Amino acid sequence: YLGPVQMRRGNWEQSAASYEKSFKLNPRSPGTAHFTGLIYERMRIYEEAVDWFDGALSIEADYIWSQFGKVRVYYLSNGDTEKARALLEILPPHRFNDYWWILNGMLERNFQGVLGRLDSLSYDVAEGEYFNFYKHLAYAMVYQAMNNQSLLKTHAEEARIALEEALREHPEDSRIHTSLGLAYAYLGRKEEAIREGKRAVSLYPQSKDAYGAPHYVNSLAMIYTVVGEYEEAINQLEYLMSIASGDIVSIPVLRLD
Template sequence: MNLPVAEKSIAVLPFENRSEEKQNAYFADGVQGEILTDLAKVADLKVISRTSVMQYKSGVQHNVRQIGQELGVAHVVEGSVQRSGNRVRVNVQLVDARTDRQLWAQTYDRNLADVFAIQSEIAKAIATELDAKLSPNEESEILRPPTNDITAFDLYTRARQFFSTPTFNVNSKPNLLEAVDLLNQSVARDPSFFRAYCQLAFVHDALYFYGHDHTPARLALAETAIQAASGLSPDAGELHLARAWNLYWGYLDYDGALAELEVARRTLPNDPQILFLTSLIQRRQGHWEESIRTFERAAELDPRNFAVLQSIAGNCATLGRYAEQQRWLGRVLALEPNDAATRVILASVDFERKADTAPLHQMIESVRATNPAAVPNIDDWWLHCALAERDAAAARNALATMGKDPIDVGHDVYCTRPFMEGVIARIAKDNDKAQSAFTEARAEQENVVRAQPNFGPAWCVLGLIDAALGHKEEALREGRRAVELLPVEKDAVRGPAMIKYLAMIAAWVGDNELACQQLASAIRPPHTVTYGQLKLLPFWDPLRGDPCFEKLVASLAPK
């Protein structure tokens, strides 16, 4: 897919690591990343984001013309970094991607301590070569080093690898915790490292939002990092962006977050995070069409970011527009034909829309056979497909791949392993095993709720467990508490999901009337439950045969 090209547009490709120590690849990425960051602050340039360009990191020679067409840029920067002892050599060239003609090149061979000055000089030289207008503030930002401590910079660069990915993988607890550790080491080395504090706040907020540690203590850590960053550079765009994430993830304060993004945009004109976060907020506000349009604008700056394209596809799915969802997923596969997660999501459309598991089952088996390393990226779909097919053995195999990580049961609602073992035991008709597993799950989930008393998803999982154990009144109270904590008006994504889980709890305790009443709300677009889920998943088995439930299911059947 070829994109429109602006004259003053550029992509800074990953730099080759020519150091003997291969661990210096992080350092090469860091040098390239800082040059990209500096150029991205120039409003007169269009700069492609780091997420999209990092996919061209390989040992093969770049086809500059093809890359220019794929990213929609007129110019490409290539380079290499060689670090040896206290010396560093950086080779860099600016190429016209339309003609493959070199416009500028330079080699810098200096002391390692000068690497940040080199980065600034390169960014300024490229901006000058492209005849970009630099404001005094933009020029001072380019000349300001991120840190003067090489080790702190290495630690920061390594931490970024965990979430600056095409899939925006910020809900992986192990990755987030490792990033926190690296960033803490970074700011300990250099307490004046502004960008490291911004990233540290982002990671703490992600741990809080996704329920891995939805506690006041975790939120306080995020705010401490923001305060440290504010003391160093109170007017920087990155600080306002960090505050926006904090207000969104930490408080669901959408208006406050949008106001911070408006300020951030003034000094971060090429940062696709601003548009990406704006889209996420619009979705939480229930502005689904507006969210799609903003995601599309983000894709212009980040054309190879799977998270952006998959988010558009997700919006379309929630609105019941499956053909559009398939088209957007097709765009991801056009960029990366072997992306297992996207192939499986595309195959799942027939499950959601038609209650047909065959394409999904076949695709999962194909990934398992041909790309076993990718199975952890699709294990949640494998588990759901097995549950829909009542295949307890396959479900146990899928669960085994998940290790001890929390299991996403849908809409960022996470359960523990014993809970899912109980669900699997139920479909295997092993009631003793189910009772034992749910009893163990309850003890674990009670601790989760005690630590996170104001987190709706934790309450709805506790409600499901109590429903499975026959504790009717407690289960319904807990399900209603989840709905109270996350009403639709507060969160148009997870709010409807809380209603869905209350319906599930009601079904499990035998209150069919309440279950159908809640489901009637949950199935209205934008919906959190699909025809395939209601038709096939065992969670809804207690309602099968109920006329009201069957009518609701039939209303979702493909026309």
């Protein structure tokens, strides 16, 4: 039980040691092997992370979370989106498979492929622990990259309407604040976008959860980028590079992006 507590507190080396000790006591637990890999991924020790993900998969071949861990490591460690895509293509249908496929497609500038994937989705919203997926927001992201201002605004406005309603029901949810911030950013509502991004960070600070908090800092960097505040975006990314956030940002993935 020490591993998760140490992880949330940002005691990464101690957390890794605790998970490894737990694994020795229960060497048939794919979850323990996987979380050990996550800690090494967070610390940007990617080769060790892959070893643990492979260890989890040797116990349970269909353990999807370690498959996704390997997908991330392929592009985070050396920008290998081709390997990431090859693995995603053989994995079973899953909402997180859709998410990573879309992200990998954006890194590859395969915008038409991403649009096709979005068109095929049977759902509009998918909840994650530290982020929510909104189809209209994803469309807006693609159309911004394609410089299609008309469709960008159309989808961003649809996302804004849904997110403002969601925020009224869940005013303390950082996932909604950060998504609404991006919707505002795509609509050119700069001050509101930055406000929502900062609100997400303040609701979920590093002191609360060192594992979850960097996700919101990364989203704030995205918001700053969309609204043209590049120095502020760089400041957020430099902060992320100074801490353990290797499952979110790395030098190779920044070069791709």
